[in-house]
Amino acid sequence: MESGLNIIYNVYHTPPLEFPIAVYFYLTGLSAGSFLLSTLAYGFGIEKFKPLGLLGVSLAVILLILAPINLIIDLEQPMRFWHLFPYLNMKSPITYGTFLLSLYPLNAIIYGYFMYKKNYRLTKIFGFIGIPLAISVHGYTGFILALSKARALWNTALMPFLFLVSAMVSGIAMMMIAVAIKQRYFSEDKHIHDNIIFDLGKILNMTIFLDLFLILSDILVLQTADTEAHHAAMLILTSDFSPMFLGVEIIIGSFIPLMLFNIPMFKKRIGFQIAAAILVMIGILAMRYVMVIGGQSIPLS
Amino acid sequence: MANIRWGIVIDLRRCVGCHTCSVACKSEFLVPLSVYRQWVKVIEKGQYPNVSRSFLPSMCNCCENPICVHNCPTQATFKREDGIVLQDPHRCIGCKYCIASCPYDVRYADPMKRIVQKCTWCHHRIDTGLEPACVNACPSFAMTFGDLNDPESRISKVLASNAVQVLKPEKDTRPHVYYIGADEVAMRAIGGANRKEKPVWWLWVMGNFVKKEHKG
Incomplete structure (x- = not known):
C-alpha cells in the first residue's frame, strides 16, 4: 500500500x-x-x-x-x-x-x-x-x-504469432504421441519405428526455441511499455499467475523438454522423447490458461 | 433530433459520495444483484492527519469510438446517432467479447436475462425529455446532462469554463463522460489496487532486474 x-x-x-x-x-x-x-x-x-x-x-x-x-x-x-x-x-x-x-x-x-x-x-x-x-x-x-484492446496482456501485435508458434509446438508434440500410440497398439508389428519420432522431435526442438524467443520479447516489451502492461508482466512473472506461467509453461513445458531433446543421455531414448512431448502439451495448455484467464484478472475500473 | 450529441459532466468538487446515483440506477432498471450499471468508486489516501477521500462515479462512457461496437460479432451493440451506445437484447448471443473489450468494465453478463447488459444513459427517459435517472437523483447537482453540440446548453457552458478529464484517453475511445476535479489515483485502474503484495519466490534467483519502481 x-x-x-x-x-x-x-x-x-x-x-x-x-x-x-x-x-x-x-x-x-x-x-x-x-x-x-x-x-x-x-x-x-x-x-x-x-x-x-x-x-x-x-x-x-x-x-x-x-x-x-x-x-x-x-x-x-x-x-x-x-x-x-x-x-x-x-x-x-x-x-x-x-x-x-x-x-x-x-x-x-x-x-x-x-x-x-x-x-x-x-x-x-x-x-x-x-x-x-x-x-x-x-x-x-x-x-x-x-x-480487445482493454486488456494489456493481450493488446500486442505479437499475439497472433505467439498463438501460431505455440500451435505448431503443441501440434507437433501431439503428433509424436499419436504416432507412437498408433504404431505401438494399432499397427501390424506393434513396434514403434522411432525415426519419425526423432525427426518430429528435432522440429519440435526448434519451434520451442522460437516460442521461447517470442515469449521473451513479449515480456520484455510489456515490462517497459506502460503502467498496465508493466502490471500485466508482473502478474505473470511474480504474482498470482507466476506458478502457472513460470512453473508450468516455462519450466515444465519448455525447459525440461529442451533438456530431454538436447542432453545426449536422454536424446537417444524414445521414452524420453514421448515424455517431453507430453510435457510440452501440458505447457501449452498452461499458456492458453495464463493468456485468457490471466489477461482478464487485471482490474479495469 | 438531428445533430444532438449527448454528454455528461460530473463535477467531483460537488460529489459527496452518497451513492444515490447507483441506487437510482438499480431501481430504474431492476439491475440484478452482483452487477452494476453505475457505481461510485471510493478511494481513501494519505496518512493521518493528512487524509482525504475521493469519489469517481463510473458508468458507460458512450465513446465516440466504442471498441465494444467495433468488436460485437452480431451488431447487437450499436451507437445511436445521438451517441448513445445500446445493446439489442434480442440479437445479443452473449459471447461476452464486448465485456472483454471495454476498457471501463461497465458491461456485464446479466445473470437473469442471460445476455450482456450495460448502462444506457436511460435512453427511454432521454427520448421523453427527461434526464437520466442518476443525473436526476444527484442531490448535490454534481452531474450535468445535455447536448454537447448546442453551445447554449448548460453542459457546453460547464465544459467551456472548466478543466475536464476523461477516463483512459490513451485508448482512443473518446469518452463523453467528463470529470471535473477527479483524483488521479481514483481514475487509474491499477493505482493502489487493494491486492496484497505477495512474496516473490524467484526474484532473488534472477536478481532484481525486473523489479521496477512504478508500482503505483
Missing part, C-alpha cells in the same frame, strides 16, 4: 471469458498444427512424413469439430449462435472465425477423403488450400485477444 492508499469501494465485474475459451484456443491450435504436419508429406512431398498424413488430418478434423462446441457452450444464449451468420459485423475478429471455423473443417474433410482414396493430385491441391486456412484459423484467435 503506497502512502496509505486504500480502495474503499469499487465494482469489478466477473471476467467474461472463462476456461472453455482457453480450451477452445488449445484445441484449434492442436488442429492447425496437426493439419500442417499432414501436408508435409502430401503437399510438399517429404516422403519420410507419410505416416503422419491420414493420422494428422483425422485428428485435425476431430479436434476442430470439438473446438467450436466449447465456444457455443460458453455463450450465454447458445441457441442464438446462428446470429453470427445473418447479422455479421465484418469488423469483428469473431466474424473471421465464423467463416474460418466453417470452411477449414470442410476443406480438411475433402483433403482427408482424397488422401484416403489415394488421389494424390487432388490431395495436394486441397492440402495447399488448407495451409492458409489452417494458419488463419489459429492466427485469428490471436487477433481476438489482440484486438
Whole structure:
C-alpha cells in the first residue's frame, strides 16, 4: 500500500471469458498444427512424413469439430449462435472465425477423403488450400485477444504469432504421441519405428526455441511499455499467475523438454522423447490458461 | 433530433459520495444483484492527519469510438446517432467479447436475462425529455446532462469554463463522460489496487532486474 492508499469501494465485474475459451484456443491450435504436419508429406512431398498424413488430418478434423462446441457452450444464449451468420459485423475478429471455423473443417474433410482414396493430385491441391486456412484459423484467435484492446496482456501485435508458434509446438508434440500410440497398439508389428519420432522431435526442438524467443520479447516489451502492461508482466512473472506461467509453461513445458531433446543421455531414448512431448502439451495448455484467464484478472475500473 | 450529441459532466468538487446515483440506477432498471450499471468508486489516501477521500462515479462512457461496437460479432451493440451506445437484447448471443473489450468494465453478463447488459444513459427517459435517472437523483447537482453540440446548453457552458478529464484517453475511445476535479489515483485502474503484495519466490534467483519502481 503506497502512502496509505486504500480502495474503499469499487465494482469489478466477473471476467467474461472463462476456461472453455482457453480450451477452445488449445484445441484449434492442436488442429492447425496437426493439419500442417499432414501436408508435409502430401503437399510438399517429404516422403519420410507419410505416416503422419491420414493420422494428422483425422485428428485435425476431430479436434476442430470439438473446438467450436466449447465456444457455443460458453455463450450465454447458445441457441442464438446462428446470429453470427445473418447479422455479421465484418469488423469483428469473431466474424473471421465464423467463416474460418466453417470452411477449414470442410476443406480438411475433402483433403482427408482424397488422401484416403489415394488421389494424390487432388490431395495436394486441397492440402495447399488448407495451409492458409489452417494458419488463419489459429492466427485469428490471436487477433481476438489482440484486438480487445482493454486488456494489456493481450493488446500486442505479437499475439497472433505467439498463438501460431505455440500451435505448431503443441501440434507437433501431439503428433509424436499419436504416432507412437498408433504404431505401438494399432499397427501390424506393434513396434514403434522411432525415426519419425526423432525427426518430429528435432522440429519440435526448434519451434520451442522460437516460442521461447517470442515469449521473451513479449515480456520484455510489456515490462517497459506502460503502467498496465508493466502490471500485466508482473502478474505473470511474480504474482498470482507466476506458478502457472513460470512453473508450468516455462519450466515444465519448455525447459525440461529442451533438456530431454538436447542432453545426449536422454536424446537417444524414445521414452524420453514421448515424455517431453507430453510435457510440452501440458505447457501449452498452461499458456492458453495464463493468456485468457490471466489477461482478464487485471482490474479495469 | 438531428445533430444532438449527448454528454455528461460530473463535477467531483460537488460529489459527496452518497451513492444515490447507483441506487437510482438499480431501481430504474431492476439491475440484478452482483452487477452494476453505475457505481461510485471510493478511494481513501494519505496518512493521518493528512487524509482525504475521493469519489469517481463510473458508468458507460458512450465513446465516440466504442471498441465494444467495433468488436460485437452480431451488431447487437450499436451507437445511436445521438451517441448513445445500446445493446439489442434480442440479437445479443452473449459471447461476452464486448465485456472483454471495454476498457471501463461497465458491461456485464446479466445473470437473469442471460445476455450482456450495460448502462444506457436511460435512453427511454432521454427520448421523453427527461434526464437520466442518476443525473436526476444527484442531490448535490454534481452531474450535468445535455447536448454537447448546442453551445447554449448548460453542459457546453460547464465544459467551456472548466478543466475536464476523461477516463483512459490513451485508448482512443473518446469518452463523453467528463470529470471535473477527479483524483488521479481514483481514475487509474491499477493505482493502489487493494491486492496484497505477495512474496516473490524467484526474484532473488534472477536478481532484481525486473523489479521496477512504478508500482503505483
